[in-house]
Amino acid sequence: DAGITQSPRHKVTETGTPVTLRCHQTENHRYMYWYRQDPGHGLRLIHYSYGVKDTDKGEVSDGYSVSRSKTEDFLLTLESATSSQTSVYFCAISKTGFNEKLFFGSGTQLSVL
Amino acid sequence: TQLLEQSPQFLSIQEGENLTVYCNSSSVFSSLQWYRQEPGEGPVLLVTVVTGGEVKKLKRLTFQFGDARKDSSLHITAAQPGDTGLYLCAGTNNNAGNMLTFGGGTRLMVKP
Numbered sequence: 689d690a691g692i693t694q695s696p697r698h699k700v701t702e703t704g705t706p707v708t709l710r711c712h713q714t715e716n717h718r719y720m721y722w723y724r725q726d727p728g729h730g731l732r733l734i735h736y737s738y739g740v741k742d743t744d745k746g747e748v749s750d751g752y753s754v755s756r757s758k759t760e761d762f763l764l765t766l767e768s769a770t771s772s773q774t775s776v777y778f779c780a781i782s783k784t785g786f787n788e789k790l791f792f793g794s795g796t797q798l799s800v801l
Numbered sequence: 802t803q804l805l806e807q808s809p810q811f812l813s814i815q816e817g818e819n820l821t822v823y824c825n826s827s828s829v830f831s832s833l834q835w836y837r838q839e840p841g842e843g844p845v846l847l848v849t850v851v852t853g854g855e856v857k858k859l860k861r862l863t864f865q866f867g868d869a870r871k872d873s874s875l876h877i878t879a880a881q882p883g884d885t886g887l888y889l890c891a892g893t894n895n896n897a898g899n900m901l902t903f904g905g906g907t908r909l910m911v912k913p
Contacts, residue, residue: 731844731889731903778843787893787901790834792843 691715694779694793702801707766709796711779713759719782720762721790722746722754724775731778737762738786769800804828805892805904813910817879822907824873824890831895833866833873838887838906880911 691714701707711720722734733746735754743754751773753765766773776797780790808823824833832851836844848857850866850873857864861884863876877884891903 728905730905731891733901780843785899787899788832789846789849790836790844790901792845794842 692779692781692791692793694777694796696796697794698797700799700801701769703770704768707769707798707800709764709777709779709798711762711764711793713762713781715781715783715791716759717781717783717791718759719786720756721780721782722752722762722764723778723780723792724748725778725795726775734764734777736786769798771800774798774800805890805902807888807890807904807907809907810905811908811910813912814880816881816911816913818911819876819878820880820909821874821876822888822909824875824892824904826871826892828892828894829870830892831870831899832893833870834891834893834901835864835873835875836889836891838889839885844887844889877909880909882911882913885909885911 693712695710721736723731725731732748734748734752735746737743737756755763776795778795779793782788782790805826832849834849835847837847838844848864853868853870855866861878865874887906887908889903889906891901893899893901
């Protein structure tokens with residue numbers, strides 16, 4: 689299994705609070721991604737990174753920011769959480785190319801009350 | 802936006818039966834990936850198909866990419882309870898920055 693760790697695995701927070709999710713990889717892969725998975729919408733890309741300090745927006749980036757200060761860590765921040773951001777968040781990595789052969793973490797279940 | 806539609810959305814079968822799930826689009830894709838996701842876990846890549854008409858086999862699973870590269874199918878022979886999960890297809894398009902589009906998935910339950 690690819691070495692990807694997401695933390696926390698579960699989080700409950702209140703509307704308006706900031707939340708940061710962490711993705712840590714031990715594979716030294718170049719590309720990292722944050723997805724959210726919701727019933728009826730499948731997996732949707734939030735942000736992605738193609739190197740240290742190199743990030744770009746995905747399909748559903750509003751309300752989210754990311755940072756990648758080291759190859760191994762990709763942080764997803766909800767500046768002011770809303771109930772619509774209740775979801776399961778997955779981090780993924782790929783080595784061979786952008787959007788090729790993604791390896792996913794186990795996910796973070798986030799509930800915003 | 803390129804859309805991928807998967808059918809059926811849900812499928813419940815008995816152990817030993819055969820099944821086929823479909824992934825369809827009106828758009829052409831450069832490649833098509835299939836993933837399986839188990840409850841509480843992230844998706845796991847099963848296969849990537851890149852050539853129109855390509856067929857790949859993974860034990861009891863057979864994947865086919867349509868000749869026009871707009872659709873794909875996954876056929877499972879003699880399904881087992883261990884095949885239970887959410888099957889996701891995802892397509893890339895080199896002409897659209899190689900962005901990856903996921904379908905909504907087919908949730909398969911194989912009963913013993």
